[in-house]
Amino acid sequence: MKKETVKTLPPQLIIWGGLGLFLVVILFPFYWMVISSTKTFGELFATPPVLFPREFSLNAYYEVLFTHKFLRYFINSFSVSFMTVALNVPLAVLGAYALSRLSFRGKRLLSQSVLLIYILPPVLLVIPLFAILSRSGLRDSLSGLILTYLAQTLPVSLYMLGNYFRALPPDIEEAGLMDGCTRIQVIRKITLPLSMPVITSVALYTFMIAWNEFLFAYIFLDSPEKFTLSKGLFHLFGSYHTSWDMVMAASVIMTLPVIAIFLIFERYLVSGLITGGVKG
C-alpha cells in the first residue's frame, strides 16, 4: 500500500481534478450559450472574448420570440411533443401488456421485430415517408409529424414497458382475475398503479425525443407557421447566421425546457435510459 502512494499522484487529487475538468468541458458551452444570448453587440464580438459580461440585454429574446415567431414554434413543438406522449403512452401500455402477459401466436416474432427500429436508418425512412405523406396531404402538417414520432417511439416504449410488466409478480393479477375482474380492469386497477415510475420515464423520454427531433421536421415542414423549434432554429441560422445573439437566444429557448425536465425527473430518466437504451 505504501509504495503506491509514493509513486503516483494522490488519488484524491486525480479524482477532483478529473471531475473539475469534466464539469468545465461540459458546462462551458452551455454557459457560453446563455451569456452570448444576453450580450450587447459590442461585447458579443469583442476581442478578446468577454467571459463575464458587464452589460445585459434581453433584446435578442424579444426579437426571436416576437419578430421571428419563436413563440409560435415553441407552441408547435410543445403541441407535437405533448400529443406524441398522449398517444404513445396508452397505446404502449396496452400493447406491452399483451406482449408480456397474454399468450398468442406470433408473440415472439412480434416482440423481436419491434426492435428493428433500433437499427433502421432514419434517413432511409425519410425518403418513402416524404412520398407517402406528400400523397396523402399530411407532409407539411403537425399531424404527419406526430404520426412519424409515434412510430419512432412506440417500439422503444413497448420494449421498456414490456420488460417492466414481465418483472411484476403475476400473483396479484391472478388474484384479481380470480375475484372476477376482467383483464382490462386488472390493467387499470393493478398493473397501472404498480407501473407509474416506468410510465413516467416512458412519457418523459417520448417528450424529449419529439422535442429534440430534427431530421423529419426539417424535411417535412414547409410553412413557417408550422415549424417546430428545431426547424425554426435551423431556419433562423440560415437567414441570420451572423446574429449570434439571436441564434443563441433561440438555442436557450429550445434547450432550457429539456434541461429543466431532466433535472427535475433525473431519477426516472436515468433508470429509463438504462432499461430502454433510448436511441440517440
Next chain:
Amino acid sequence: MRTFRAREARLAYILLIPSLMIILGIVIFPLLYNVWLSFHDVTLDNLGDQAPFAGIGNYAKVLGDVQFVQSLVVTLVYSVSGVILSLIIGLAAALLLNRPFRGRALARGIFLFPYVAPAVSLAFIWKWMLNPVYGVGNWTLVETGIIQHTIAWLSVEPLALFTVILFEGWRYFPFDMLFILARLQAIPHELYEAADVDGAGARQKFLYITLPELKYILAALFLLRFIWTVNKFDDIFLLTGGAAGTKVLPLLIYDYSFRTYDFGMGAAISMLLFFFLLLSMATYVKKVINW
C-alpha cells in the same frame, strides 16, 4: 380452458392493433416502399405517378460512383473513431463517478447534459465557439499557445472530420458512462479485497479485475453506438453540412434525395447502408463477441 385461451389471444390482438397499425404504416410499409423506389427512376415530377422501372440501374450507378466509396470510408472513420472516443471518455467519467462523494448525483446529472440537449442547439453553440474570427475556443487555444493562428475547424479538410469526431465523443459519452457505471457498481467488492490482500496496486486492479468485468458491456456498447453513429444525420449536417470531407452516407443519401431529387438513387444507397449495417452486425456478433 380452450375458450379462455382463445379469449386471451383475441384480447391480445385487440390491444396490439393500434400500435401495430402505426408501426406497419409508418415503418414497415415505408421500408418496403423504399425497396420499390430503389428499383425505379423516381424524381419530384413522377413521385406518386408511375415512375419508370430502372432494374438494378440505381445500384449499378451507386457502386460505380467514386463519391459512394469515399463516403463509405468517411462513414467508417467517423463512426469507429467517434464510438471509441466516446467509450474512452465514458469509461473515464464512470470511473470518476464510481465512488461515493457529496454531490455525486448532481454531477452525474450534469454529465448527461450533452446527451439530452437538442442537437440543433449544441451544434450551433459549437459553431459559435469555433468561429474563426470571434470564437472563444480559437481565442483560448491561441492565447495558451496551443495553436498559433485561429483555425477554421469546421471547413478545412481533414480537420473538419476530426472536429465532428470530437463532437461525437463529447455528446455521446454520457450514454456509455451510464451503462459502464451500472456495470462497475455490480462488480463484487470481494474481488478488490482479495487483490488488496495479494498486494495488487491500483493499476493492476484496473487491468486484471475492472477491465475484464467490463468486457461485455464495452463490446455491446460499441456495437449499439456504431449502428447509431453510422445512421446519424443531424450532427454532421448541422456542423458542416457535409463539406470539407465529412460527407457520411446519410448525408450523401440526403443530397441525392433532397438536393437533386433523385429519390431512386437515395433509396438505393439507403438500402445498401441498411444491408451494410445488418452484415457488420452479424459479423461482429459472431466473430468479435462470440455470442
